[in-house]
Amino acid sequence: MATRYSDDLYLLDLSFQGQHHAIASWLVRGERGWIIIDCGPDTTRTELVASVESAGLDMRDIERILLTHVHLDHGGGVGTLLREYPHLRVTIQAEAVQFLIDPARLIRSAGMSFGDKMERLWGEVIGFDADLVDGIVAGETVPGTSLRAYATPGHTATHLSFLDSATGVLFAGDAAHARLPESALIVPTLAPVELDFDAWHTTAQTMLGLQPSALAIPHFGWVADAQSHLEQVEERIAQRRAIAEELVRSPADVDVLTDLYAATTRAEYTAEGGEVDDKVASLELAMPSYLGGQGMMRWFKVHGWFEG
Ligand SMILES: [Zn+2]
Incomplete structure (x- = not known):
């Protein structure tokens, strides 16, 4: 359309x-x-x-x-x-x-x-x-x-x-x-x-x-x-990075980080009101939480935050 x-x-x-x-x-x-x-x-x-x-x-x-x-x-x-x-x-x-x-x-x-x-x-x-x-x-x-x-x-x-x-x-x-x-x-x-x-x-x-x-x-x-x-x-990048810095101790944490990103986005849309499920559905196709988790994890790895 x-x-x-x-x-x-x-x-x-x-x-x-x-x-x-x-x-x-x-x-x-x-x-x-x-x-x-x-x-x-x-x-x-x-x-x-x-x-x-x-x-x-x-x-x-x-x-x-x-x-x-x-x-x-x-x-x-x-x-x-x-x-x-x-x-x-x-x-x-x-x-x-x-x-x-x-x-x-x-x-x-x-x-x-x-x-x-x-x-x-x-x-x-x-x-x-x-x-x-x-x-x-x-x-x-x-x-x-x-x-x-x-x-x-x-x-x-x-x-x-x-x-x-x-x-x-x-x-x-x-x-x-x-x-x-x-x-x-x-x-x-x-x-x-x-x-x-x-x-x-x-x-x-x-x-x-x-x-x-x-x-x-x-x-x-x-x-x-x-x-x-x-x-x-x-500022929005810094907020997502702070979430990762609190949590990430090894590359295996990617699934936990992904779940936390998904929950954070849903909570933010819920606070805003409106059609929350519809917004989450659009957003998760546009910019999936697992990509955010993978991207952040990759950056930490490249910058020597953990071995492996
Ligand atoms: Zn892109």
Whole structure:
């Protein structure tokens, strides 16, 4: 389903695993055609196409897929999408291009997080011809658009966010965390394997300095109070980290940490009120507690908190 924000901007709800408010794509008008920001996984490809059509467009109107980062919930479907629609071009951070054209490493890494859920969550993950990708680096503008790339590492090392210089909207990707519609609660997007708190500190400052008019985020939707949201990005990470520091004594504690993250998120939504089960269902698909647990555990391990 498409939601219109302006003549040039639509939000597409990809109904990931049949659940609304889990994964969004953003549809932005460029000079040569429309741009899909974060196309989602292969398992939502049919819904993506239907959403494009519900915006009154056709896939032939789409010129380019722009990815904030390589995670499968954002770009896992790009290979099968290009197979179906070979006129499309792809833009991603230059060093991340290799993970798209040959996704073997990406699949192996994701397999360690998602195990036997891989196929059900992500479907087919395939590579494609390197000629179809335009690598981009921070400071450059996406061809045919007013979208300028900013380096926003922390969630992943090569993460980019895109500021639309025409409107001031920041397509933040996962750098500004997850936040559901009609909720004030910001849920950190902590995930293995490149989680980097120092980099995220700089990223939070970068995003605040851009003074965006609004945020457009993949998990999930439109954030009108951009500045106060961005001011909480680091504080929310610190809260999740404090929970882990209290608890984690060995790598085996990951399941306990995961359960505690899930319980914490549920308690926070309960305190906020509204449709708690629905919010938890969307959030746990968008940003599962087990990824938060794994991400934090991995960071502790890399930084020598425990042996093993
Ligand atoms: Zn991600």
